[in-house]
Amino acid sequence: MxxxxxxxxxxxxxxxxxxxxxxxxxxxxxxxxxxxxxxxxxxxxxxxxxxxxxxxxxxxxxxxxxxxxxxxxxxxxxxxxxxxxxxxxxxxxxxxxxxxxxxxxxxxxxxxxxxxxxxxxxxxxxxxxxxxxxxxxxxxxxxxxxxxxxxxxxxxxxxxxxxxxAYYAAGFDPVSIKVEDKYVRATLGGLGEAKTPANYAMSLKAQVEAKKEGFAQVLWLDAVERKYVEEVGTMNIFFKINGEIITPELVGSILGGMTRRTVLELAKSWGLKVSERRISIDEIFAAHEQGQLEEVFGTGTAAVISPVGELSWKGKKIIINNNKTGEFAQKLFDTVTGIQYGTVEDTFGWVEEVTKL
Structure with missing residues (x-):
C-alpha cells in the first residue's frame, strides 16, 4: 500500500x-x-x-x-x-x-x-x-x-x-435539445473521445446560442457529413425506436461515457435489443413521423439519465412521448440511482464502499 x-x-x-x-x-x-x-x-x-x-x-x-x-x-x-x-x-x-x-x-x-x-x-x-x-x-x-x-x-x-x-434545474423532467447544424465539436482523429478541457471549450459557442433560444443542450452531428448523431454537450444520447435501444457507436469522436456503458449493460441484462451503430438525424425524424420513436434520453455522470422531450433541427421540432419521461428512461434512472444509494441490489459489482458514517 x-x-x-x-x-x-x-x-x-x-x-x-x-x-x-x-x-x-x-x-x-x-x-x-x-x-x-x-x-x-x-x-x-x-x-x-x-x-x-x-x-x-x-x-x-x-x-x-x-x-x-x-x-x-x-x-x-x-x-x-x-x-x-x-x-x-x-x-x-x-x-x-x-x-x-x-x-x-x-x-x-x-x-x-x-x-x-x-x-x-x-x-x-x-x-x-x-x-x-x-x-x-x-x-x-x-x-x-x-x-x-x-x-x-x-x-x-x-x-x-x-x-x-441535480445537474439540471428541471431535475428529471424532459429537456429540450437543439440539433446543432452550424458548429462542430470533434472530428475523427482528434480529441473527441478524450475527456479534455478543449472539447468543452469547443462546445461553448453553440451552447450559449442554444440557451438563448430556450434549449437546455445541443446535440452534435458528425463533423464531415453533418448528418450522423454523435453526442450531447455533456451526455451521450440514446434512442428507443420500435423497441430497440440505439446509441451512436464509439468511432473515435465520441466520449465513451461510464453511464452510457452502464445503460448498455443493464439493457442487455434485461434482454432488450441493443445496438451501437451510426444513426442519422434523418432516421430519427423519420422514425418520429412513422410513430416509432418511443423515447430519447441522455446519459452522463452528472445528470445520470436525462429524458429528452423535444428535438429541434433546422426549424423543425418534434415532441417525444408527449414531452413526458418514458417508461424505459424511468426504469433506468430508478435502477442506476437505486444501486448508487443502496436500495437496489448491485449484482454487477459497480459500487465500492469507502467508509461508514
Whole structure:
C-alpha cells in the first residue's frame, strides 16, 4: 500500500443546506495531490487542505491546453455507508485520455486509494438526500514553465470534491435539445473521445446560442457529413425506436461515457435489443413521423439519465412521448440511482464502499 501523507485543515468548513447545493459550486476541506517528473514518475501522493496552489505564468497547460479530467460520484446509501460508483472504470478511462494527450499514465490503484482516503477524511460532506451526491473531480495539468509547443515533462494531478444537487434545474423532467447544424465539436482523429478541457471549450459557442433560444443542450452531428448523431454537450444520447435501444457507436469522436456503458449493460441484462451503430438525424425524424420513436434520453455522470422531450433541427421540432419521461428512461434512472444509494441490489459489482458514517 502506498504511503499517502495527510495534512489536515485547521477547522472545518460547513456544507450549505442540501436543497441549496446546486452543482459544482461548493468544495470540501481537502484535496488529493500527486506530482510527476521524468526522474521519479508519479510521486509524493498527499492530502492537503483545499486551497490555491502556484503554477508559473508560463505553465504549459495555460498556453497549450495539455490537460485531462474525470467526473465520478460518491453517495451516502440508505444504511449510512459512503460508496463510489465504478471508480476503477472511470480511472481507467482517465488513462485513455492521458494517452490521447501524451500525459503519463497513472497507477489506477494508487490514485483510487488516494481518492477513497480523501473522501473518508471529508465524509461529512457527502449529502444524504436522494438526488444529491459527492462529485469527484480528478484533473491532470501540464506544469512545465515553457512557452513552446511540446509535450510537457512535468505534471500535477489533483482530486477535488464537491457536494452537489441535480445537474439540471428541471431535475428529471424532459429537456429540450437543439440539433446543432452550424458548429462542430470533434472530428475523427482528434480529441473527441478524450475527456479534455478543449472539447468543452469547443462546445461553448453553440451552447450559449442554444440557451438563448430556450434549449437546455445541443446535440452534435458528425463533423464531415453533418448528418450522423454523435453526442450531447455533456451526455451521450440514446434512442428507443420500435423497441430497440440505439446509441451512436464509439468511432473515435465520441466520449465513451461510464453511464452510457452502464445503460448498455443493464439493457442487455434485461434482454432488450441493443445496438451501437451510426444513426442519422434523418432516421430519427423519420422514425418520429412513422410513430416509432418511443423515447430519447441522455446519459452522463452528472445528470445520470436525462429524458429528452423535444428535438429541434433546422426549424423543425418534434415532441417525444408527449414531452413526458418514458417508461424505459424511468426504469433506468430508478435502477442506476437505486444501486448508487443502496436500495437496489448491485449484482454487477459497480459500487465500492469507502467508509461508514
Amino acid at each position: 502506498t504511503e499517502i501523507k495527510v495534512v489536515k485543515k485547521d477547522g472545518v468548513g460547513i456544507m450549505p443546506p442540501e436543497e441549496h447545493l446546486g452543482f459544482g459550486e461548493h468544495f470540501t476541506d481537502h484535496m488529493f495531490i500527486m506530482d510527476y517528473d521524468p526522474q521519479n514518475g508519479w510521486n509524493n501522493p498527499r492530502i492537503a487542505p483545499y486551497n490555491e496552489f502556484c503554477v508559473f505564468p508560463a505553465a504549459m497547460v495555460l498556453h497549450y491546453g495539455q490537460a485531462i479530467f474525470e467526473g465520478i460520484k460518491a453517495f451516502r446509501t440508505a444504511d449510512d455507508r459512503v460508496v463510489v460508483f465504478r471508480p476503477q472504470d472511470y480511472l481507467e478511462r482517465f488513462n485513455r485520455s492521458a494517452d490521447a494527450l501524451c500525459i503519463p499514465r497513472i497507477d489506477v490503484d494508487v490514485v483510487a486509494e488516494g481518492l477513497k482516503k480523501v473522501i473518508e477524511i471529508d465524509k461529512k460532506w457527502v449529502p444524504s438526500t436522494v438526488g444529491t451526491a459527492l462529485y469527484i473531480r480528478p484533473l491532470i495539468i501540464a506544469t512545465d514553465p515553457y512557452v513552446g509547443v511540446k509535450v510537457s515533462d512535468t505534471y500535477k494531478l489533483f482530486i477535488i470534491l464537491s457536494p452537489v444537487g
